[in-house]
Amino acid sequence: MTRCLVIGKHGQVAQALAAVGGADVYAASREETDLRDADTLRRALDRHRPAFVINAGGFTKVDAAESEPDEAQALNVTGPEALARACSDAGAVLIHLSTDCVFDGRKASPYLASEVPNPLGVYGRTKLEGEQAVLAAVPQSLVVRVSWVFSRYAGNFVRTMLTAAQKRPVVTVVSDQIGGPTYAPDLARALLNMGEQAAEPGFAGWGLYHLAGDDTIGRADMARRIFEVSARLGGPVAEVTDILTADFPTPAERPLNARLDMRETARVFGVEIPDWMPGLETTVKALIAELAPPGQGAGKAG
Numbered sequence: 373m374t375r376c377l378v379i380g381k382h383g384q385v386a387q388a389l390a391a392v393g394g395a396d397v398y399a400a401s402r403e404e405t406d407l408r409d410a411d412t413l414r415r416a417l418d419r420h421r422p423a424f425v426i427n428a429g430g431f432t433k434v435d436a437a438e439s440e441p442d443e444a445q446a447l448n449v450t451g452p453e454a455l456a457r458a459c460s461d462a463g464a465v466l467i468h469l470s471t472d473c474v475f476d477g478r479k480a481s482p483y484l485a486s487e488v489p490n491p492l493g494v495y496g497r498t499k500l501e502g503e504q505a506v507l508a509a510v511p512q513s514l515v516v517r518v519s520w521v522f523s524r525y526a527g528n529f530v531r532t533m534l535t536a537a538q539k540r541p542v543v544t545v546v547s548d549q550i551g552g553p554t555y556a557p558d559l560a561r562a563l564l565n566m567g568e569q570a571a572e573p574g575f576a577g578w579g580l581y582h583l584a585g586d587d588t589i590g591r592a593d594m595a596r597r598i599f600e601v602s603a604r605l606g607g608p609v610a611e612v613t614d615i616l617t618a619d620f621p622t623p624a625e626r627p628l629n630a631r632l633d634m635r636e637t638a639r640v641f642g643v644e645i646p647d648w649m650p651g652l653e654t655t656v657k658a659l660i661a662e663l664a665p666p667g668q669g670a671g672k673a674g
């Protein structure tokens with residue numbers, strides 16, 4: 373019997389959950405638990421009999437969602453709804469992950485979970501519809517919005533910056549998008565703690581929550597922090613040039629303010645997201661080793 377079944381295996385949050393949870397976590401690839409195929413979800417629940425499920429799978433390519441709305445809908449709305457029903461039938465609690473991109477980012481302070489969303493693009497819209505579909509199908513579920521996640525795992529901003537610095541001396545980064553960086557293993561620890569509490573008989577705190585770091589930093593300044601750490605550790609470094617989001621068009625518009633207020637989550641569950649700088653240090657160290665060309669540095673970092 374598995375304590376926690378994770379939907380997603382190679383994704384960033386899925387890998388962090390597997391690393392932090394050890395033997396209590398089984399992370400299933402899209403072949404084993406395909407969000408487009410409810411039968412695979414039901415079979416996996418039957419096989420693993422988890423106390424709780426964390427859905428870390430979905431259509432996460434923010435720009436590509438604009439040109440692939442049907443795929444985004446299938447993975448972010450239809451699949452999670454089917455998963456919620458399958459979990460309910462199997463007696464497992466579902467934690468479904470969502471995003472700050474449900475907001476338009478025009479607010480000046482961090483968003484509360486109770487505030488009215490207004491997504492700017494297909495990704496945010498489908499994630500919002502997914503939240504609503506999950507909670508409508510099975511109100512005894514948790515939907516947890518996360519933001520600005522980074523780690524050594526999969527694709528994320530830290531990896532993007534270090535890879536860019538290997539190729540060019542100057543990188544141009546938006547300065548007016550702000551958020552609260554969240555180290556994936558810290559996020560994973562908090563999610564597993566929440567899952568354990570929600571799986572207890574008598575738990576009543578169902579609904580929508582925010583879980584993200586409470587520091588506030590712009591993307592360009594985050595890039596500078598990454599390169600400061602990398603320089604100290606002997607890794608790739610680039611000069612950072614600021615650009616405004618308005619001068620850097622992308623297929624999907626991003627919220628300028630991605631900050632999520634998680635005080636209610638801390639009050640209900642007693643979880644916290646620690647300062648992200650120790651996580652950044654660990655991440656940069658691991659990625660320097662992984663990205664080093666063969667024969668230079670420590671090679672691939674396990």
Ligand SMILES: NC(=O)c1ccc[n+]([C@@H]2O[C@H](COP(=O)([O-])OP(=O)(O)OC[C@H]3O[C@@H](n4cnc5c(N)ncnc54)[C@H](OP(=O)(O)O)[C@@H]3O)[C@@H](O)[C@H]2O)c1
Binds near residue numbers: 408427517
């Ligand atoms: N990263 C962030 O900064 C961030 C910010 C806001 C919200 N989120 C949310 O957090 C969650 C996890 O994000 P992430 O960054 O870990 O994503 P990610 O690294 O892009 O991983 C995506 C995951 O989706 C899985 N997947 C793709 N197609 C699937 C299918 N048909 N059926 C089942 N699974 C499928 C992949 O499966 P495989 O393992 O088989 O490849 C992979 O594990 C998502 O809900 C995302 O919206 C993330």
